[in-house]
Amino acid sequence: MKKLLLIATLFFLGCNSDTPQEKNTTIQTQKTSNILVLDYYDANNSLNVIKLSKKTFKTDINKPVFLNFFSTRCKPCIAQMYSLKSLQEKYKDIEFIGVLVNQNISDASLKKFVSKMDLNYPIIANADVQKIKNELGLKINITPISMVFDSNGDYYTHYLGAVLQELIDLDLSSLTKAQ
Numbered sequence: 611m612k613k614l615l616l617i618a619t620l621f622f623l624g625c626n627s628d629t630p631q632e633k634n635t636t637i638q639t640q641k642t643s644n645i646l647v648l649d650y651y652d653a654n655n656s657l658n659v660i661k662l663s664k665k666t667f668k669t670d671i672n673k674p675v676f677l678n679f680f681s682t683r684c685k686p687c688i689a690q691m692y693s694l695k696s697l698q699e700k701y702k703d704i705e706f707i708g709v710l711v712n713q714n715i716s717d718a719s720l721k722k723f724v725s726k727m728d729l730n731y732p733i734i735a736n737a738d739v740q741k742i743k744n745e746l747g748l749k750i751n752i753t754p755i756s757m758v759f760d761s762n763g764d765y766y767t768h769y770l771g772a773v774l775q776e777l778i779d780l781d782l783s784s785l786t787k788a789q
Contacts (some may be wrong), residue, residue, distance in 0.1 A: 674704045678756045679711050682723050686772035687754040693775035698731050701782050706731035711739045761789050
């Protein structure tokens with residue numbers, strides 16, 4: 611069973627990404643002292659604020675956060691989005707947020723992509739992803755990559771490449787029980 615999971619994980623390992631006011635789009639990115647601040651609209655079109663500072667993830671919503679870095683050109687990323695959509699429906703007490711990497715995209719194109727994928731979680735686009743990665747201590751240029759933070763904003767776990775939904779589900783179940 612472990613070999614099967616390892617093979618499946620390696621198979622779904624993601625895409626390399628070495629090249630450096632609608633809902634679901636970034637409206638502001640700013641650096642204040644040692645904290646990176648991001649504003650975004652959630653699925654209810656409510657404005658939320660994220661504050662990043664070296665593996666600490668603070669939001670004004672005070673609930674766990676699942677942060678997924680992806681590209682619209684990455685097939686494993688898109689495949690994983692279907693799993694994340696399903697997990698978002700199951701875990702309403704966790705804020706899922708997508709971060710579009712290495713891709714400038716117009717609001718119209720992003721809106722079309724979100725509609726086509728029927729996403730139920732916000733997407734941060736056209737932000738300085740390298741600053742976000744630096745604040746989180748990410749030195750890897752693979753997509754998809756996901757990070758999970760507990761309701762206190764502390765690092766909980768991460769995933770490199772597309773990961774089976776069942777494995778993420780197990781971790782999120784443990785996280786919600788611990789909260």
